[in-house]
Amino acid sequence: MAKLSKAQADARRRYDKLTSYPPRDAVQLVKTLSHAKFDESVDVVFTLGIDARKADQLVRGTVSLPHGTGKQVRVLVFAESDAARAAEAAGADIVGGKDLAEQIASGGALEFDVAIATPDMMPQVGRLGPILGPRGLMPNPKSGTVTPDVGKAVEEFKAGRVEYRNDRYGNVHVPIGRVSFDEDRLAENLGAVADELIRNRPASAKGRFIRKVAVSSTMGPGVRVDPAQIEDLVKSLR
Secondary structure (H helix, E strand, O other): OOOOOHHHHHHHHOOOOOOOEOHHHHHHHHHHHOOOOOOOEEEEEEEEOOOOOOHHHOOEEEEEOOOOOOOOOOEEEEOOHHHHHHHHHHOOOEEEOHHHHHHHHOOOOOOOOEEEEOHHHHHHHHHHHHHHHHHOOOOOHHHOOEOOOHHHHHHHHHHOEEEEEEOOOOEEEEEEEEOOOOHHHHHHHHHHHHHHHHHOOOOOOOOOOEEEEEEEEOOOOOEEEOHHHHHHHHHHHO
């Protein structure tokens, strides 16, 4: 087990790791426990009451964070002709068609965070599944990244729309901002993610849906959030 640094050990002494805090208290704790010399990302992990082995219980989509992530999002778009020009006008970082797909197939052009494609490009893009799929970068209609309106999609992802999907343990990891964000901005982003997950609950999921929640900064410890109060936060923001 890796030895904790002095700053990490001090941070863990300043809160109770077994206590579930109200959402706003939790994000405030994450801010005060941050000790890195850079503006750390703040992330939330939801443990959901789903069976991730069942296709009808997968949870996947996108959510627009009211205050963005605080991160410069690099967007790649597979498009041609007018759609390519619309993507460039919207601020896409990399735009291309068949040649771009071939470049990625050869191991290049992987410096991006989101991939978007027009439907007509999917026969080319589909072949990149073994490369983009494991990295969570494969365009998908369910996440809004396969669309004829690539310009709008680029603008939304640049403005703070993020993808989410459960892992094989039923956990959903989503960035909700930076340590430099104030408590209200982090809490509102957290509430937006929770609201989206609740709205996207699979019909076949049984029992309590949101079972555990924790927030943390890049280098800081995880702080538990009271799931019951997450629902109260969502209601207050609607």
